Amino acid sequence: MKATRMAGHLIRRLHQKSTQVFASKLQQEGLDLTPVQFSAMDAIRSVPGLDQAQIATLIAYDRATIGGVIDRLEKKGLVVRTVSTKDRRAREVRLTEAGNELFQKALPVVFNLQNDILDGLDDVSRDVFLKLIETALREDKA
Template sequence: MTIFDMAGHLIRRLHQQSTYLFAQRTQAAGIDLTPVQYAALEAINTRPATDQARVAEIIGYDRATIGGVIDRLEKKGWISRVVSDRDRRARELTLTGEGRQVLSALHPIVQAVQQDILHPLSEAERECFVSLARKVVWQGDNASDAGDVEQKSSNTR
């Protein structure tokens, strides 16, 4: 087996290609954003008033560094943080009006990037690839309840 037959190497290379396409397209649109920041915006959009720890869990990012991601999104004016009424130690995150506009502008860009990432594959192969990748990710996610929720919801699509 060569390195070119190893899943880990191929996944790393695909990640590089995906990140490059994402950066290229978002920069061309004049939007300064990383894939992790996009994932955080999506998580906050689908679960308004959630806290930082839950966002980290939802997107599979470590809790120690999600703070920097959230700080940058807040500095851009795309999210707001308020003290939770339920837990004074927690800060609830919501998208601002500008954050909703940015996310709305990003949706077609991100959808196009997804198509470009898998452009050599047929539609059936794309669906199979995503299904298999989802299975590997959720199985390796130590049965996190974020993964379970996302997997169940995507299985019904």
């Protein structure tokens, strides 16, 4: 089997395409977010008051580097961290009004660019592909 036909190589190339499409489409709209920042904001919006470790778990991101993602969102004025009432060592993260507004502007753009990532597939093939990825990523294959 040629290396260029191996799953890891093809996944890396698709990830590169996904990241490029995401950056290009958001930049066209004047929106300054990375895919990970968008995912973190989606988690924060869905479950306000999460701490950084919970955000990392929810978006399947490295716990050691999520702090930098949250730092950048905070510097942009998109999130605010406060001391947790449940655990004084933890910081709860919430979207600011500006963060919520930016997320609402980005959401339809991100939704619409999904087809551009898999533009070589028809609707049926895209659905099958996404189901296969979900199956491959499922951790509890029991």
